[in-house]
Amino acid sequence: MTFTDRTDAGHKLAAELARRTWTDPVVLALPRGGLPVAVEVATALDAPLDVVVARKVGAPDQPELAVGAVTADGVYLLDDDTLTALGLRRPDVAQQITAATAEARRRQDRFGAAEPPSLPGRDVIIVDDGLATGMTALAAVHAAREHQPRSVCLAVPVGSGAAVRRLEAAADTVVCLSQPPKFTAVGQWYRDFRQVTDAEVDALVTR
Structure with missing residues (x-):
C-alpha cells in the first residue's frame, strides 16, 4: 500500500480506527511527521489532539x-x-x-497544548507516520503509561514487521495498515514525504 501523502495516510488510518470502539479517546501525535496523520484521526474520532515528543x-x-x-x-x-x-x-x-x-x-513546550488533555482512564491513541525501528514510538508508549490511561494504542499507516512486533509487546493494541515484506524506510511508501516544518506543525496544532 502506497500513500499519496501524510494526509491521505491519515484518512485511511482514521477510517480503520473509526470502525473500533473507544472510551473517551485522546490522540497523541509524534511530531513532526505524525501530526498531519494524527489530525485526520482526531477529527474522525472527535477526540482531543496533543503531541508526545520522543x-x-x-x-x-x-x-x-x-x-x-x-x-x-x-x-x-x-x-x-x-x-x-x-x-x-x-x-x-x-x-x-x-x-x-x-x-x-x-x-514539547513549543508544540504541546497549552492545557494538555487528561489521560487517566481514557483510551490513548499514539499516531506516527510510520515505524522503522519503532524506538521513538516505544518510548512514547511507555511515557503514556505513566499517566494511567485505560489503554494505549499505537496507530500507523505503515511499518516494518520487526517494529510492529516490538510495539505489540508494549502497547495494548497496534494498528498498522501495511507491513511491506521489503521494508527499508517509511518514506518509500509515500509519494510525497517532504519534511513537515515547524510552521506547519504550529498551524496543525492550533486547528
Missing part, C-alpha cells in the same frame, strides 16, 4: 544510528543489543540521553 538517542560517533529514544517526560529506552554490537555500555551514552531529553522538552 527523540532518538544516537550513538556517540554515529549520531544517525539510533541506540535508544527519550521523551520529554524523561522516559528513556536503550537498545542493549545495538549498544553491545557497537562496544558501548549504557554510561557511554549518558551525554546523548541528556541532549536528546533537552531537545524533546523544548519541542
Whole structure:
C-alpha cells in the first residue's frame, strides 16, 4: 500500500480506527511527521489532539544510528543489543540521553497544548507516520503509561514487521495498515514525504 501523502495516510488510518470502539479517546501525535496523520484521526474520532515528543538517542560517533529514544517526560529506552554490537555500555551514552531529553522538552513546550488533555482512564491513541525501528514510538508508549490511561494504542499507516512486533509487546493494541515484506524506510511508501516544518506543525496544532 502506497500513500499519496501524510494526509491521505491519515484518512485511511482514521477510517480503520473509526470502525473500533473507544472510551473517551485522546490522540497523541509524534511530531513532526505524525501530526498531519494524527489530525485526520482526531477529527474522525472527535477526540482531543496533543503531541508526545520522543527523540532518538544516537550513538556517540554515529549520531544517525539510533541506540535508544527519550521523551520529554524523561522516559528513556536503550537498545542493549545495538549498544553491545557497537562496544558501548549504557554510561557511554549518558551525554546523548541528556541532549536528546533537552531537545524533546523544548519541542514539547513549543508544540504541546497549552492545557494538555487528561489521560487517566481514557483510551490513548499514539499516531506516527510510520515505524522503522519503532524506538521513538516505544518510548512514547511507555511515557503514556505513566499517566494511567485505560489503554494505549499505537496507530500507523505503515511499518516494518520487526517494529510492529516490538510495539505489540508494549502497547495494548497496534494498528498498522501495511507491513511491506521489503521494508527499508517509511518514506518509500509515500509519494510525497517532504519534511513537515515547524510552521506547519504550529498551524496543525492550533486547528
